[in-house]
Each structure stands twice: as C-alpha cells, then as structure tokens.
Amino acid sequence: MSSRGTFDGLVAVVTGGASGIGKAVTETLGSGGARVAVLDLEPADASDLAVRCDVADDESVRRAVARVAESLGGIDILVNNAGIGAQGTVADNTDDEWRRVFEINVLGTVRVSRAALPHLRKSPAAAIVNICSIAATTGLPNRAAYSASKGAILSLTRAMAADHLGEGIRVNCVNPGTVDTPWVQRLLASSGDPAAELAALRARQPHGRLVTAEEVAGAVAYLAGPASASITATMLQVDGGMHSLRLRTGAAR
Structure with missing residues (x-):
C-alpha cells in the first residue's frame, strides 16, 4: 500500500475504477494523497x-x-485497468467475440493513453501503469482471446515506454495472477462445481490462494510513485510465483 502523502498534489486517472482491481487502485492512490x-x-x-x-x-x-x-488541473498518473474476460479455445470464440475483447482490452488502453498523453507530457511525475495478466506470459487453458489481448498489452507497454521515455513518461504494467474480483466470483458461480473450481484456481498459484485486489493495487502504486522513478518498460508479477515456480506437492520436495 502507498504511504500517506506519496501522491500529494498529483492527479490520477483509473479506468474501470468502480469495482474490483480498479476500485482498490482508486482507494490506494487516494489514501496516498492523489486526487x-x-x-x-x-x-x-x-x-x-x-x-x-x-x-x-x-x-x-x-x-x-x-x-x-x-x-482537476491536469493528469499525472494513468492506470489502464478497464477490461473484460473471455473463456474458450481459439476455436470456441466467434470473430465478433475476438473483436470485442481486443476493442476493450487493447484499443481501450490505446484510446485512453492517446487522449491523456498531452496532459502527461506537462507533468513532472508522469506515469502510466497498464493492468496486464499472467495470461500474457503463461499458457492458461480456455483463455485464448483473453491471453492474446493481454500479450498485446505487454508488448504495447514496452513500445510505449520506448516512445515516451524522452518525454518524461514512464510506462509499466502489472501482471496479476487470478484475483478475487467480482468477475472471478461470477465465473465460479456459473461453474458446475464452484467449490472444486475455486480449489483448482487456488492450487495453480504456488502460494495456494487467490491474489487480492489490494495486493495488485499496491504494485500499481509502487510503479506509479516516486520510488520507481528509474523503472520503465517493466512488468511486475503479482501472482504468488505462478510465472516461474513449479513446486512439488506433498511432504517430499
């Protein structure tokens, strides 16, 4: 979580900030003094x-x-969080569904960043943080369209970092694992066995539980704040080690 006063005098924009990760980011940045x-x-x-x-x-x-x-007198921080999920293999989703996922997850990030750039260029503390996903770097079953969109966000983050570093704008992304959000709760509720599905989601993350929205917000606040002034083009994984750990279960390790 951000320290009180970290973001005093700064203006932050959070897309999709009314619920889930976005709401936690809004509260964290606000508690640090941002408007x-x-x-x-x-x-x-x-x-x-x-x-x-x-x-x-x-x-x-x-x-x-x-x-x-x-x-609010300008924009210093942009958090591109708005997005939608999608289930299915590459054969399961229609062209319209693929377009809908990319329209919101990828082009939505493009549109908001493009509109905010003129204001960010005027800020002495400009930062963009994109919400990406473990799905960008790890193959997950039945997440083809979603994974492709988040892979695009990861590449876009690095390209934007290269394009705008000279303008004083840092661009990074946060890659959460499975987060306990209203969307995940809806997925669980719609499954044939919610308890079994929740157990499976917990088990695939090495620390054995879902990530909290507040944990993701803490990573966003770090990348958006002054402590990361030399960090750009970076992805920060908040996934309990899912991206690289392959732990053995049972007593013998």
Missing part, C-alpha cells in the same frame, strides 16, 4: 471525480479525459 478520477461505464462516487466513459468509444474517452484535466 483520483474514476472513468467507468458505471462510475462510483468514491473518488474525487467520477466520469462515465466507454473505452470502446473514442469520443467518449476524449470527453472524459478532457473533463478530468479541466476539473
């Missing part, structure tokens, strides 16, 4: 500014970002 604007289809009031925004619509994005900059 936080939530951009969401159904924005919550638990922030300094709540703006309805559809990241799939460029005009909606431009209006929302302009309102934030005008109302």
